[in-house]
Amino acid sequence: xxxxxxxxxxxxxSAASAYAQAALPLVSAHxxxxxxxxxxxxxxxxxTHSRSAxxxxxxxxxxERWHSDPAYQALLALRGRAMDCVVHILx
Numbered sequence: 001x002x003x004x005x006x007x008x009x010x011x012x013x014s015a016a017s018a019y020a021q022a023a024l025p026l027v028s029a030h031x032x033x034x035x036x037x038x039x040x041x042x043x044x045x046x047x048t049h050s051r052s053a054x055x056x057x058x059x060x061x062x063x064e065r066w067h068s069d070p071a072y073q074a075l076l077a078l079r080g081r082a083m084d085c086v087v088h089i090l091x
Contacts, residue, residue: 001058002057002062003056004032005052007088019079023075030063030066031058032056032066033056034053034055038052039051049085
């Protein structure tokens with residue numbers, strides 16, 4: 001199992017909603033699921049972002065196929081308007 005962790009701050013709520021509506025079906029198409037979203041919290045140190053979202057994929061290859069999918073790549077400009085984010089792959 002592989003996880004993808006988004007740490008983010010919303011810049012534009014309308015763009016964030018549009019991004020989520022377009023991106024979530026692509027996650028599913030690659031075998032991924034949204035585990036959950038929550039305010040960012042840490043056990044130690046300071047987080048640089050206020051929100052987090054965790055996705056689960058069957059394996060690293062599925063996560064990489066999702067991220068490199070041309071349909072997802074076409075959403076990156078929208079994502080940039082929607083949020084300031086860092087995306088981690090935990091494989």
